[in-house]
Amino acid sequence: MSEPIRSNPAQRTSPPIPPRPRSAQLPELQPELHPNQEVILDEVGEGEMVENKLVIPDEMMQYLNQVITLEYFLKLFKPATYVSHADFF
Numbered sequence: 001m002s003e004p005i006r007s008n009p010a011q012r013t014s015p016p017i018p019p020r021p022r023s024a025q026l027p028e029l030q031p032e033l034h035p036n037q038e039v040i041l042d043e044v045g046e047g048e049m050v051e052n053k054l055v056i057p058d059e060m061m062q063y064l065n066q067v068i069t070l071e072y073f074l075k076l077f078k079p080a081t082y083v084s085h086a087d088f089f
Contacts, residue, residue, distance in 0.1 A: 035055035044050050056064075 039050075039053045041050065044053060
């Protein structure tokens with residue numbers, strides 16, 4: 001069998017990493033501003049709807065309209081009195 005290779009620790013140093021070229025560097029990103037960032041809830045008047053001051057995405061508006069419609073129909077078609085099957089026996 002052969003002996004393991006013994007290296008000199010002084011020879012193990014890696015060459016320094018060169019700096020990245022400007023073309024490969026990422027630009028500094030500006031923080032993304034939230035559309036409702038400027039809304040101050042303390043300034044919303046008494047009885048005023050907060051929704052009038054907020055930016056609401058279209059998908060959220062569609063969902064809210066569906067919920068309102070569903071609640072409306074559930075109230076509209078709800079029987080005045082509920083009759084249980086047990087009442088017949």
